[in-house]
Every structure is written in structure tokens, then in C-alpha cells.
Amino acid sequence: TNLTVRNLFIDGAASDRDGINLWKGTGAHLHHNKIINAVYGIGGGSDDASNPTSATIEDNCIDNTRLGITGYHNGSVIRRNVIKDFTPAPPAAGISGQLVNTTINDNTVTNYPQGAGIGLTAYPPRPNSSNVSITSNILTGNGAGIYFDAAATLVSVSAHCNNIYSNLVYGVQNLSSAIFDASGNWWGSATGPTHASNPGGTGDPVSDNVDFVPWKGSIISDDFNAVALNTCVWTYINPLSDGVLNMVGTGTP
Numbered sequence: 001t002n003l004t005v006r007n008l009f010i011d012g013a014a015s016d017r018d019g020i021n022l023w024k025g026t027g028a029h030l031h032h033n034k035i036i037n038a039v040y041g042i043g044g045g046s047d048d049a050s051n052p053t054s055a056t057i058e059d060n061c062i063d064n065t066r067l068g069i070t071g072y073h074n075g076s077v078i079r080r081n082v083i084k085d086f087t088p089a090p091p092a093a094g095i096s097g098q099l100v101n102t103t104i105n106d107n108t109v110t111n112y113p114q115g116a117g118i119g120l121t122a123y124p125p126r127p128n129s130s131n132v133s134i135t136s137n138i139l140t141g142n143g144a145g146i147y148f149d150a151a152a153t154l155v156s157v158s159a160h161c162n163n164i165y166s167n168l169v170y171g172v173q174n175l176s177s178a179i180f181d182a183s184g185n186w187w188g189s190a191t192g193p194t195h196a197s198n199p200g201g202t203g204d205p206v207s208d209n210v211d212f213v214p215w216k217g218s219i220i221s222d223d224f225n226a227v228a229l230n231t232c233v234w235t236y237i238n239p240l241s242d243g244v245l246n247m248v249g250t251g252t253p
Helices: none
Strands: 004-006 009-011 018-021 028-031 034-036 040-043 055-058 061-063 067-069 072-074 077-079 082-084 093-105 108-110 116-120 130-135 138-140 144-148 155-160 163-165 170-174 203-205 244-248
Touching: 082 093, 093 108, 108 116, 116 138, 138 144, 144 163, 163 170, 163 203
Parallel strands: 004 028, 004 244, 009 034, 018 040, 028 055, 034 061, 040 067, 055 077, 061 082, 067 093, 072 093, 077 093, 082 108, 093 116, 093 130, 108 138, 116 144, 130 155, 138 163, 144 170
Antiparallel strands: 170 203
16 A cells, blocks of 8 residues: 555566556556556456456557556546557557546657557456546557447546557547547547548547547647657665665666
């Protein structure tokens, strides 16, 4: 409970494990970590749905990781993370899982060409995602910017003020029968997204059951500067009495 994990460099090469697994943790704060070459970058929540995790996950860099930030969350904040560059076959997503009462904002997810920037899917017995706000993210270069499977119910799940462009197949792909509120986003063109109901739209395609009207007519400016953790050699320091796992270092790996 109330664990802080910061300034870690984790290389998960040849490992079938999480970079960081919060499991049943509550009140955690994960920030300024760099995770590369993992299967699961940051995970949490029990498989049997008995215990979700709650955490603030911010300002992390996650590279070449199949599922960047994932798991069963209730009351989490996922913001200002940079998640990128996983090209193998799916399953793959920058941000995914079963999310309840969770906000996803100011993240950049790019270059998941065979996966999704954000993918919310069913994983029984965990509940379907609900009450999720997706705002001010940059989702580009992915197979789909946002993806929902056929089991999605999309109760109070919405996406506004995001830059969703140059994704390979869909800006938003919704396989469910629920209507997804994706109004007020930039789709890469002033004409709006490509869909049969929007003749002349040349932006990223959207599937059926996506409410994209109105849309932004130009890219949405954002003063968020992606955190850069590219030049560090890490040295272990014992956990502090306040529960902080602290890593420090200088130089170039």
C-alpha cells in the first residue's frame, strides 16, 4: 500500500515477466521509470477480479514491450507516459486491460503497428471497463489508435481532445454494439475521419458504432513535453524507510 517506485531502469530481454507488477497494490505511485524489452511493462490487479490495483502511473518511458501498461485497475490515473515501438504480432497494446474509474491522459503511444494504442478488452471474471476518460493523448502509428472487442459495454467510456492520426487500419475500432463517444478529436484531417456516414472524410478510419461528431478541424496543441529517460546508468540504493524504491545514476548506457 502507498508504495512509490521511481527512477528504475528495467530491461526485460528474454523474460516472460512484468517489468513492474503492482498485483493487489493500492495507492501506488510509479513515475520516471524506463522499461524496455518486456512482455508486460507495468501490470496490476488479480486475475480472479477479487482485487484491482489503484495507482498513479506517470512520466514513464516504455519501449518494445508487448503490453505497456495493463491489468485490472480501479481508480488509477495513467498520464504523461511515452509507450512505443513494439512491432511483433498481437496481442499488443500500449495501454490495455480492464479499467474502472480510471483516467488516461497526456500519454503518447506510437508504433504498435500490429496492435492498438489503447485496447480495452474482456478478461472474465474481471469486469468490463467502465467510467474511463481518455483525453489529450497522442495515438499515432498503431494498427488501431483505440480498440474495443465485441464484449465491450462502454459504460461511461469516452475519448475527447486526442490527436488520433496516421494509424494503419483504424483510428478507433469498436467491435461491440455499444456506441463509443469519440467526439472532439483530431483525426489527421480537417474533413474528419473516414467513414461511410462522413462522405469526404479523409482522416483515420473509424468503425461503426463510433460517435465522432463534432471533430477538431486541426491538430490539438499540447504543452506536454514527453519525458526523456535516454541517458542513465543505474545504481541500486536500498529501499528507504518511507517505502520508496529509489534508483539513481548518470551517464549513457
